[in-house]
Amino acid sequence: DGGITQSPKYLFRKEGQNVTLSCEQNLNHDAMYWYRQDPGQGLRLIYYSQIVNDFQKGDIAEGYSVSREKKESFPLTVTSAQKNPTAFYLCASSRDYEQYFGPGTRLTVT
């Protein structure tokens, strides 16, 4: 089945640790995105990549980093510099304007 996978579903980390969230897609989409979702808020764009080896900052990139070495993969690292990392993280991909989302990873940092 074609789709987007994110792993793990739940992730727990201690404050001060970097953590990497996985996102893989087999839809052959060129563009991939990372969003953050907090309770009562819409989705906020962290980073996006329109092609392999290229990515751009979104609206809330501070404290995050990404890489795009393969078309299928777009991992997100939440660094210790991110002041409020606890959130629901969503990965998406698109061929044109329609974005398709993965199931999300809920990150809790204590």
Add this chain to the structure above:
Amino acid sequence: GQQLNQSPQSMFIQEGEDVSMNCTSSSIFNTWLWYKQDPGEGPVLLIALYKAGELTSNGRLTAQFGITRKDSFLNISASIPSDVGIYFCAGRISGTSYGKLTFGQGTILTVHP
């Protein structure tokens, strides 16, 4: 700052009732998308709109791209319990980077059997 106003923020309805929600902005949009999100899951694309005035249906769902290109509407007819969830509008503002979407805050829908 927020560029999309989605309303209402929440709705409590009886099974069988029709539902209407909308998104408005001061910006002009080239694309409108409507998503549904179940608790703890990723949003699922329901309907995509690409032209001003376009009216598109997906089963009991109907969405419209406003004539002014600054708004969009989603209607759900004859609601059922599985319609429960959060509905988001999203759009691409004219002149913004390819693929960059702006999201509404969401409408939380509760359906009482």
